[in-house]
Amino acid sequence: MRRVAAVDLGASSGRVMLGSVGDGTLELSEIHRFWNGPVRLCDTLHWDVLHLYHSMLSGLAQAGPIDSIGIDSWAVDYGLLDTSGRLLGNPIHYRDSRTDGVMEKVLERVSAAELYEITGLQQLPFNTIYQLAAEGLLGQAETLLMIPDLLGYWLTGEVGAERTNASTTQLYDVRAQAWSSELAERVGVSMKLLPELRDPGTVLGTVLPDATGLAAGTPVIAVGSHDTASSVVAVPAADERFAYISSGTWSLVGLELDSPVLTAEAREANFTNEGGVDGRIRFLKNVMGLWILQECQRVWGADDLPALLREAAGAPPFAVLIDPDAPEFLAPGNMPQRIGEHCRASGQEPPQSRAAAVRCVLESLALAYRRTLRSAQTIADRPVDVLHVIGGGSQNELLCQLTADACGLPVLAGPVEASALGNILVQARALGEPLPDLGAMRALVRATHRLRRYEPQGKPADWDAAESRVFGTR
Incomplete structure (x- = not known):
């Protein structure tokens, strides 16, 4: 041991x-x-x-x-x-x-x-x-x-x-x-x-x-x-037809590939090719993650996230939507106010309650994930059967379900501490543990950690319409 x-x-x-x-x-x-x-x-x-x-x-x-x-x-x-x-x-x-x-x-x-x-x-x-x-x-x-x-x-x-x-x-x-x-x-x-x-x-x-x-x-x-390289080591994938979201302050949405994709299409879509463990490529895109919600909580002085999520789950769907990657959401500050200003600039009435604001943020994130993941599959020519959500955001049940609904894929949530697990697995192999490749490391994660599965629900046409509202037609 x-x-x-x-x-x-x-x-x-x-x-x-x-x-x-x-x-x-x-x-x-x-x-x-x-x-x-x-x-x-x-x-x-x-x-x-x-x-x-x-x-x-x-x-x-x-x-x-x-x-x-x-x-x-x-x-x-x-x-x-x-x-x-x-x-x-x-x-x-x-x-x-x-x-x-x-x-x-x-x-x-x-x-x-x-x-x-x-x-x-x-x-x-x-x-x-x-x-x-x-x-x-x-x-x-x-x-x-x-x-x-x-x-x-x-x-x-x-x-x-x-x-x-x-x-x-x-x-x-x-x-x-x-x-x-x-x-x-x-x-x-x-x-x-x-x-x-x-x-x-x-x-x-x-x-x-x-x-x-x-x-x-x-x-x-x-x-x-x-930390994302370590997190991807601990993605409990059983084969190569998977995508991942390393979900925390940032969301890293992408695929694991054997070689970089350096096409004009990849560049114009602003995808990144970062190094991974064992020479793999993390073909991904940074999407603004739970930072927006974290800053809202800070401004509100609201520590009870589970209560906010329960209230948000009952709020009307698709009432207000934002582009979470808009530059005004990058720096620290009064995020509820910025959401309101963003909504007014796009012709929408700002959220009228904290629950509505949380619903807005999470649905908008799910839409950004959907758009990013579909683009990644097309550009890399890599079909995906399952989406793994790892990191702290895997505990956010509402976000995980919205992500499954938006992407039309089953979501497997967990492990939470993926970056620490990937860190530990690479150390253990260096010390001589029989973990010859990423497949062996991931099999050990699957065997020792409980995952939660979310199946897509709702109507895809509703998500199509919502995506068009935020990002326009393709």
Whole structure:
């Protein structure tokens, strides 16, 4: 039996999870959960990465004897080290406004078509390449480390870049599976900033003596350090005809493929080709997730989500709909007010109750999933028989049922802690557990975790009409 610790950092909370993996066994328990979120200092939105590091150490200290540690987090954000290996400043949050208008300036130097041909990435204004174009400390920096690589460096003293997270920077050649020196040069990023790449399952180093308070010599293993890459490892799929939604603050909607899809059709539809574990490609699109609802709850001061969902389930369907990916929903703020303004701008009466607002958000998300999934199947020429919803959103029964209804597919919901499970499975394989491929890992998840199935209900024509209201006719 292997006992390993997964440090799993999401965009709103972090956790240290203890995993036990053995013959027919895959168990997970939460050791320590802690807050994570934006911190505004003057006019800039930061991550409090020192708080994350301290919280990670506190959780690992409670885990007891462990065989290894793995770290995963959200993508695109980074820390910069100086020539002495010191952090130049707290990493800036991807929702910060510093990248406003930057993408357009970069695209004057490298066209969107050229960028996609090399990186295969969805155009998002906060991609790492655009953050670096707006970076004020670049001239002082010696090394760029993505968030999991930064925390791993502090644990071990070893510098490197794990591939699945590197693939989200828009500086990574998705076909060559290497940094693109040509692209870096054209956008003014020195190659010296970009560390040597390492694969999931690589031992990146061992815990330093004395510096952390942890047992020195414990291996730290590079997992699928982009949390979605770890989540997709734990999709309990029985064959290849599946789609997934990694559902949390963001929703990542997509397919798992053997090679990237770099066609003009894929680029125009704004799909991304991100690296996955074992060289797979996560062909997906970022859809605004439960962030909108989370911000509504914050403004309302409403902690009782189950009660809100019960009320929303009884609200009239399709009364009010929004485009959840509209730019006004990206930054923190008064989301109920923004929903009202969005509705008025589209000729709709704003929701008149919290239940109506929740129904609006969830139905609109389900419509975005439907549109994205159908487009992915067409572009990749990959039929889908079942849709797996993993992550925290798999507990939202109303959203799962609406997703099944909208997509016309059975939804299998769970596991909830998919990213931590994927993290743990990659560690266990690196330590010698007989998990030779993703199929074996997924079979173990199916055998040890209960899933909930949602069958499509309602009338497809109603969803057709609703999609037309929000996105127009195709």
